[in-house]
Amino acid sequence: MTKMAAVYTSFVLIMLLMVSSCLCYCPLEKSYNTGNCSYRFHCIRVIQDIGLPEHCQGSTNYHVKVNVYLSDAIDRFDKSMNPKFLYSITSLRASGVWPQTNLSLIQYMPQLQTLNISGNQIEKITENAFYTLTQLEYLDLSHNRLSDVEGLFEFEMLPNRMRHLNLAHNEIQQIPSSAFENLTSLIELDLSYNLISYLDENSFDNLTNLETLRLNNNNIKNQIGALNALGNLTNLYLSKNEIQIIDDDSLELLKHLVILDVSWNQLDVLTPELFLRHWQHFEGRAVCKILLSENHLTFLPNATSVELMSRFTRHDHHKKRVDVLTKLDLSKNSITTIEYNAFRYLVRLTSLDLSQNKLTNFRVNADDLVYIEYLNLSKNYITQLNLECFLSMNRLQNLDLSNNYIDGIPDLLFINNYQLKRIDMKFNDLKVLENLHIKIFHPDEGILDLSNNAIYKMNIPSGEGMRLKKLMLQSNNISDPTNIDLKHQIDLEHIDMSNNYIQYLNSSSLCLPTNITHLDLSYNDISKIAPATFHKFRQLKTLRLSHNDLTGIEYGIFQGMTSLVYLNLSNNDISYLDSKVFIDLRSLYILSIEHNSMIFLDYKGWVAHKHELKVYIDGNNFTCDWLGTALSDYNNNFSKMRPYALNGGTGKHSLQGIPCVQKEIGELVQIDSKSGTLTDSDRLLAVNLKILEAIKNQTYVLRKFMWHSLYAESKNI
């Protein structure tokens, strides 16, 4: 009986708990006091059973801020709600499913400044729903299914205060001419991702304060002139529409834009006046962006009108500091021709993207390029580089010439550039670069990408290529590495010569600066490396020799490489390795020898290695006996070598996730499956080394102790 009673009471308790959590619409543990009379609440379903402290109600000295997030919101008001509390709400985000709504709840929240009812599947809002919200500044109606906004933005009091209105991701097809007529304070209007195809001239008439208008991802064709009334507009987003022409009517508006994004449209003609910017509008300071990529442009005509030229001259006659820069994106069009003066109207062009067009050359008025820092000419059909243009670009930092048909770099091309950070010339037709002149790179970065050409010979003379830090030469036609002479470029740290045709290396093969730190020679045909090949390169930290034809490593190959940390010998044909060939590699931390069909690795040489050495060994034929001993020698601290696997294995033929080969009876394995492992005397040696070190430590401590006591004694005297 008592047992039954206990079960019964606990059931009642659970019921009670459930009921009380149901009642708790605005749980206390989800509310925060964020300042004097400033609160954040999270309510579920309805806003109920909640109030503010006495001193924050009614007329109060404090600036009351009440921020409510209502999830699973029900759109209704009933008498059980606390009207005083509703009255005090200043910010509401409500999420629910309200296909039809008259927003009855917010009628009781006249203090609302921010209202977010985004993502509520709203199809229709009753007219005048926001009528009483005279304080509203920020309204987010995005991600709903609104198609009609007629009569929605009517307000009791004018002038209206709304500054931001977000209607993005709805189903609006047309903007009624008077819909926004009283939103005279609006600064930002987002109408992106709708179905708007027509812009009515009167729709935007009163939005004289509007600065940002987003109309991207609609179906707008040609009526940009309808935006002319937007006298303070600075950012106009029109990408992903169906605009075919920017008519003369619209040019007036464009002059004071800082950002004009017309990318992903169907423009096929460009008037040079589109580039004009009237810098009085920018208070002397702006970074203008003109985005025209993904259109159908084929031709950039000369700027012609002399009259306009003088009006918008790039020199300011009033000696006022004018700091207006322009970035122009014309990528992904079909431009074949750029006339000499096409960029005349641009104010200080600093960035020009002409990638993915059909240019065969790039030759424009050099005066228009003097401010250029970024130039992208990638993926065109350029065969030659125009000297005059490049000579004027002495601020150039980032140059992309990749994927063209360039077969040479003119001698003086880079003579005036002192700011270069990256030059990308991959995928061109370069074969020989004799006496390449690139005086000096930027202190922060110096990268030259010459990969995927057909280079077999190159040299940079002494005094050139200063601060060049990284050089990419992979996938070229290098078979004789002595033809790559870079020994004077003492700032070079990183050289990639992978994927070439090098077969043989000796101590005079690599004419590289002695202080490189990274060298990649993988994916060549190297079958033989003579002793002392790398001994000049004492700073080398990473050396990649994977994917070659090496069958063995001779003693002395890695002579003197005391800084090497990472060595990759994977994917060769090495069947046997003796750790003694690595004896100079005191800093070695990772050794990759996967995929070599190796049978054994003698690790005796690493008994006294400075620190743990990770050796990646999968893809070989090590026996499980060998692996077991190697692992136990590591675990017992006899050896510093720790076997690892990049692609682990499971099951019978693996140990600690490392695959191994089970020696089967009758199998023709000539060598002892444990050869290369430590003998007992090696292990004894390891123990002795440790004892020796401990003794050394102790003598040090002893000496310190003795010195201290001697010192103390001498002071006592």
Ligand SMILES: *[C@@H]1O[C@H](CO)[C@@H](O)[C@H](O)[C@H]1NC(C)=O
């Ligand atoms: C709250 O008000 C008191 C005095 O009215 C003031 O000293 C204090 O800085 C205020 N705190 C916050 C977070 O505003």
Ligand SMILES: *[C@@H]1O[C@H](CO)[C@@H](O)[C@H](O)[C@H]1NC(C)=O
């Ligand atoms: C709003 O709609 C609800 C039903 O959804 C209704 O009960 C209420 O009377 C309506 N309020 C107004 C002001 O029309």
Ligand SMILES: *[C@@H]1O[C@H](CO)[C@@H](O)[C@H](O)[C@H]1NC(C)=O
């Ligand atoms: C409005 O709420 C949605 C989620 O409901 C959120 O993604 C969005 O950022 C909010 N808008 C603002 C301006 O906070």
Ligand SMILES: *[C@@H]1O[C@H](CO)[C@@H](O)[C@H](O)[C@H]1NC(C)=O
């Ligand atoms: C804008 O305000 C005027 C003057 O109060 C009013 O006549 C008109 O109906 C309002 N328009 C809208 C769309 O609310």
Ligand SMILES: *[C@@H]1O[C@H](CO)[C@@H](O)[C@H](O)[C@H]1NC(C)=O
């Ligand atoms: C808005 O524009 C209408 C004409 O479309 C005009 O009658 C009205 O006075 C304007 N309202 C304001 C506040 O400028």
Ligand SMILES: *[C@@H]1O[C@H](CO)[C@@H](O)[C@H](O)[C@H]1NC(C)=O
């Ligand atoms: C720009 O805004 C200012 C201040 O808000 C206003 O005085 C001015 O008339 C607007 N300019 C234009 C051209 O509408």
Ligand SMILES: *[C@@H]1O[C@H](CO)[C@@H](O)[C@H](O)[C@H]1NC(C)=O
């Ligand atoms: C463009 O301008 C340049 C320099 O003024 C001139 O040589 C060239 O003929 C012009 N092109 C056309 C088509 O007018």
Ligand SMILES: *[C@@H]1O[C@H](CO)[C@@H](O)[C@H](O)[C@H]1NC(C)=O
């Ligand atoms: C140049 O343009 C191409 C193609 O548009 C792009 O992939 C590449 O990243 C750009 N280069 C730079 C340096 O930004």
Ligand SMILES: *[C@@H]1O[C@H](CO)[C@@H](O)[C@H](O)[C@H]1NC(C)=O
């Ligand atoms: C690469 O160099 C060899 C001579 O070493 C030459 O026969 C071959 O045509 C070159 N390949 C290319 C793509 O230039």
Ligand SMILES: *[C@@H]1O[C@H](CO)[C@@H](O)[C@H](O)[C@H]1NC(C)=O
């Ligand atoms: C590279 O080595 C040269 C001498 O060969 C030396 O003058 C230079 O300072 C070194 N540079 C770096 C970054 O260590």
Ligand SMILES: *[C@@H]1O[C@H](CO)[C@@H](O)[C@H](O)[C@H]1NC(C)=O
């Ligand atoms: C390594 O083992 C595979 C089969 O597991 C065998 O085909 C291959 O010949 C062996 N390689 C050597 C070098 O023993």
Ligand SMILES: *[C@@H]1O[C@H](CO)[C@@H](O)[C@H](O)[C@H]1NC(C)=O
């Ligand atoms: C010797 O001392 C060093 C530094 O205090 C310590 O890292 C090392 O583990 C010690 N060696 C032994 C064997 O105690």
